[in-house]
Amino acid sequence: MDSIVTPLRQLLYVSSSNPSGAKIDVPTVVEQSRHNNALDGVTGLLWSDGKRFLQVLEGAADSVMTTFARIRADPRHHAIVVLHERNIEAREFGNWTMVQRRPGDDPDALDRKMRRLLEGASQTVRGNFLGLIAARP
Ligand SMILES: Cc1cc2nc3c(=O)[nH]c(=O)nc-3n(C[C@H](O)[C@H](O)[C@H](O)COP(=O)(O)O)c2cc1C
Secondary structure, eight states: OOOOOOOEEEEEEEEEEOTTSOOOOHHHHHHHHHHHHHHHTOEEEEEESSSEEEEEEEEEHHHHHHHHHHHHTOTTEEEEEEEEEEEESSOSOOSEEEEEOOTTOOHHHHHHHHHHHTTTSOHHHHHHHHHHHHTOO
16 A cells, blocks of 8 residues: 655744733643644754743644644744744654743753754754854843
8 A cells, every 4th residue: 555655844933922912831831732742743842931932843744834823823922933944854853842941040051951952953953042042141
């Protein structure tokens, strides 16, 4: 029987919490995402300092598009800009992971964690994550 090969898609976007939207409770977002993404076979990485979000989504092209359409329509964040979108041979982020910078966290320890998580990632994805993290106040 012929198998249908669905291309794997990777999408990277950045956004900011919407001052006129509901306040973002990051643990709630993480909980929702973990649940939905596991069902949809979507993996990736979400980074947040509470104000800005950088997320990479990976999975079957239609699952990534459906997930991103939901995320894009979420009024809790705005100024959503797609930084990068491409077909990939293999997932660069095997798990769905959330990395959050909390006040009082050691920024260098977080940098190290991100570098480890980003080891298998493409230049563009790594560059965007590390660039945003480096711009820490
Ligand atoms: C920064 C940000 C990232 C999000 N990431 C995801 C995600 O990876 N997967 C997901 O299903 N929902 C994500 N959401 C939540 C969606 O926007 C939406 O609220 C949710 O998918 C609706 O889920 P429900 O239909 O189960 O209520 C994210 C929301 C924000 C603000």
